[in-house]
Amino acid sequence: MRHCCGKEDTMLIDVNTRIGHWPFKKLRYNTCKTLLERMNRFGVDQSVVSSFNGIFYKNTQSANEELYQEIHASKEYRKKFIPFAVINPAYAEWEKDLEVCHKKWNMKGVCLYPAYHDYALHEPFVAALLKAAAARGMVVSLSVRMLDSRQNSWLDPGKEDTLKELLPLIRQEPAGHYLITNIANTGNLTADDIALLKQSNVLMDTSGRMLNHFKSWLDRYGAGKFAFGSHAPLLDYISGRLRFELLEPGEISAQDLSKIQSENAAKMLGL
Amino acid sequence: MCKCFVDHPNIFVDLGGSNNEENMVDFAVAQLGAHRLLFGSDNSHIQSIGRILASATTEKQKQMIFYENYAALLRKGGYHAD
Numbered sequence: 001m002r003h004c005c006g007k008e009d010t011m012l013i014d015v016n017t018r019i020g021h022w023p024f025k026k027l028r029y030n031t032c033k034t035l036l037e038r039m040n041r042f043g044v045d046q047s048v049v050s051s052f053n054g055i056f057y058k059n060t061q062s063a064n065e066e067l068y069q070e071i072h073a074s075k076e077y078r079k080k081f082i083p084f085a086v087i088n089p090a091y092a093e094w095e096k097d098l099e100v101c102h103k104k105w106n107m108k109g110v111c112l113y114p115a116y117h118d119y120a121l122h123e124p125f126v127a128a129l130l131k132a133a134a135a136r137g138m139v140v141s142l143s144v145r146m147l148d149s150r151q152n153s154w155l156d157p158g159k160e161d162t163l164k165e166l167l168p169l170i171r172q173e174p175a176g177h178y179l180i181t182n183i184a185n186t187g188n189l190t191a192d193d194i195a196l197l198k199q200s201n202v203l204m205d206t207s208g209r210m211l212n213h214f215k216s217w218l219d220r221y222g223a224g225k226f227a228f229g230s231h232a233p234l235l236d237y238i239s240g241r242l243r244f245e246l247l248e249p250g251e252i253s254a255q256d257l258s259k260i261q262s263e264n265a266a267k268m269l270g271l
Numbered sequence: 272m273c274k275c276f277v278d279h280p281n282i283f284v285d286l287g288g289s290n291n292e293e294n295m296v297d298f299a300v301a302q303l304g305a306h307r308l309l310f311g312s313d314n315s316h317i318q319s320i321g322r323i324l325a326s327a328t329t330e331k332q333k334q335m336i337f338y339e340n341y342a343a344l345l346r347k348g349g350y351h352a353d
Contacts, residue, residue, distance in 0.1 A: 209291070209317075239318045
């Protein structure tokens with residue numbers, strides 16, 4: 001199957017995938033090889049990919065290096081995968097790690113996991129990281145949650161955020177580029193918050209269940225604020241696409257569909 | 272949950288719900304067999320379709336889950352869906 005619903009000639013960029021190990025459950029499709037097989041089966045052209053291991057290693061740079069090595073083992077992987085670093089700004093020498101990820105390993109963005117790395121978003125080192133990422137033109141990726149806490153392992157420290165709880169970061173560093181993924185909880189915002197999202201360099205991915213009534217999100221924010229994301233391999237590979245591919249032609253124009261499928265992501269990532 | 276039902280062949284499981292973790296359907300197929308799974312949404316239509324399309328099930332198994340299994344149950348009670 002080339003595409004689950006879309007046209008054969010559609011360009012698709014998935015902005016939300018990972019490889020590596022999740023310690024609380026057995027994963028499938030969590031290597032470059034198996035993720036690429038998934039992409040080829042379902043017609044996805046490129047994927048932003050980061051490492052689960054960076055969430056759980058104390059030194060996240062070891063995971064970033066593993067990711068770099070796995071991608072650079074194959075010319076095709078280098079073409080298909082867009083690597084993002086995992087940085088813990090509460091850990092020693094993160095500035096040097098970010099430098100290596102950006103300059104040496106050509107990573108286009110950085111994922112933050114405050115719940116797993118045990119820091120608060122208002123800490124000054126978070127502001128320093130946002131500033132450093134913005135200065136380098138790196139995208140900052142924030143996941144509202146990794147998994148549904150109702151079924152989480154008793155050892156999983158993951159806490160669920162809301163869209164609103166992440167907005168102070170954007171206010172703090174308005175020059176940054178932000179990718180907000182897996183919006184699974186309330187999207188209720190004040191008029192000021194909505195205005196902030198509209199005027200900032202923010203893309204929201206389509207993997208979160210709160211976007212099930214996607215047309216209402218489109219009406220509120222416009223197609224320029226969304227990008228296809230699957231949250232694979234933690235979530236199923238298809239639901240993130242169905243949210244926009246099942247819209248009727250009268251609900252979304254071909255031009256707006258292309259923005260969500262790939263154009264918005266390509267623009268933010270400088271592809 | 273599916274593991275609890277392995278030895279109870281009169282229990283069928285619907286695949287509805289908002290949580291769409293990868294591999295849920297394949298796990299259910301491995302535990303119970305595709306013949307004991309029913310399509311359901313729990314009003315989360317996107318995920319309920321998506322998780323089945325994304326699964327490793329065959330086209331025949333998908334047909335069973337989306338339609339044939341429940342139609343067979345209805346037929347037993349005299350309620351023909353086809």
